[in-house]
Amino acid sequence: MTETKHKSVITEVVANDLCIGCGTCAAVCPRHSLSVAFNQYGEYTARMEADACPHGCRLCLSVCPFFETQANEDVLGEDLFGGDADIQHTPETGYYLDAFVGHTNVAGRRRRSASGGLATWLLETLLRENRVDYVICVSATADSDKRFQFTVCRTAEEVRAGAGSCYYPVEMSGILQHIAAHEGRYAVIALPCFCKAIRLAMKRLGVLQQRIAYVLGLVCGQAKSAFFAEYACALGGGDPHRLNRVEFRVKDPDRPASDYGLKFVSGAADSKQQEGIVFQTQGVSQAWGRRYFTPTACGFCDDVFAEAADACFMDAWLPRYARDWQGHSILLVRQRQILELVRACAKDRSVTCRPLPIREVIASQRSGLRSKRGDIRHRIRIARRARRVVPAKRLAKCTVRLCLVRKRLVQVQSLVSQQSRRQWVESAKDLSRFVEAMAPCEKRLRRLQFLWKIGRVPGAVLRRLRNRLRDRRPPA
Helix, strand or coil: CCCCCCCCHHHHCHHHCCCCCCCHHHHHCCCCCEEEEECCCCCEEEEECCCCCCCCCCHHHHCCCCCCCCCCHHHHHHHHHCCCCCCEEECCCEEECEEEEEEECCCCHHHHCCCCCHHHHHHHHHHHCCCCCEEEEEEECCCCCCCEEEEEECCHHHHHHCCCCCCCCCCCHHHHHHHHHCCCCEEEEECHHHHHHHHHHHHHCHHHHHHEEEEEEECCCCCCCHHHHHHHHHHCCCCHHHEEEEEEEECCCCCCCCCCEEEEEECCCCCCCEEEEEEHHHCHHHHHHCCCCCCHHHHHCCCCCCCCCCEEEEECCCHHHHCCCCCCEEEEECCHHHHHHHHHHCCCCCEEEEECCHHHHHHHCHHHHHHHHHCHHHHHHHHHHCCCCCCCCCHHHCCCCCCHHHHHHHHHHHHHHHHHHHHHHHCCCCHHHHHHHHHHHHHHHHHHHHHHHHHHHHHHHHHHHHHHHHHHCCCC
16 A cells, blocks of 8 residues: 555554444545555455645545534534424434335245345335436345445346445445446435535535435444354354354344344355355354444444434344344434425335334334444543544443443454454454454453443343333323
């Protein structure tokens, strides 16, 4: 990588290990000096192809979601949605008009979707109603070097082919360049930090502003590197060196919606290939909760509900929905046209869509809020003690006071995120060697998690009592 004397995402973001690899900087670079590629840890990151960064340009920094001087989600949300007379706001979700819970009723589609299939349903509806010409979503690819990528969907069939979650790195440089070069109305669905980057790019490039009609978001607790899929493959007895295909969020009628599986195919193309499914309760959930293979940037994100998106989709992790193996989706709407479309289509038997109180929307993502809003202040404190650069965050919204045990847990989790990425490389992706190398950290984590859960019992009991009393109150 060629050094540059001028400030850019390379010097200010990548150098501080804060690049999430969204690729927006490479898409808008006027000299095509930037590209996005995998680093040694299975994460996409920006690269400078040539020392051609003009002094004072900084266009790449103006669209980076993790550069500290950018407009935060509050500012973007106010600009986008604050003018609607019916708009509402909570510190957790940002702006919203209404929220719904439901699922698609079309045979077979709900089972193939990540949760209830509302995201796929809305994207198909936007095409069918001629609201957009194209849908941009993530789909699997035959390219073993990428596995997943943003693709242009022209038909409902192509949208359905991209249904399901993707816990794998993707980047947007090529797809944003495609939108800039090809006329049409586009709907894009992406993670919160990507949605923010898209909005920032739309402010800078008028052609994107004209062509991107809808930005839709997915709730995110943390992203994962390519190592996460390899690790899950190894857990299931597959060969992570020869991982050919991976499918996330496989549902099983004998398991609750939360215990979904990761299906993999590994082995050489000219020999017998191995297929398998490893479920959350078989070690995947443990790796997720302990923040294995989580990019550093994710530790400094405070946006759970994709606050810059016109609408946001999430799993209905609520007691009365979570046990249904087929899954339910929650849809949080911020944009008037989408709200009217959802209300009109809710009468259609092809979809079940019921209003959901905002407090239940927030409750459904309690775990993600705890990690992003509750722990971020201490993560920033740890980073600053180590003299690391961190982006400016909305700390006024991160007011949770952590007990000593939780602070220690956050500190060890941050260590685990860094160590897991290194140890997977150093162990040559050998599961037994990796587990042995991670054992000291695992022991500390288990002890701290046990102490923290014990300490939360009184508070959990009080919350349940309070919620029961509130539910019994007659409506005003």
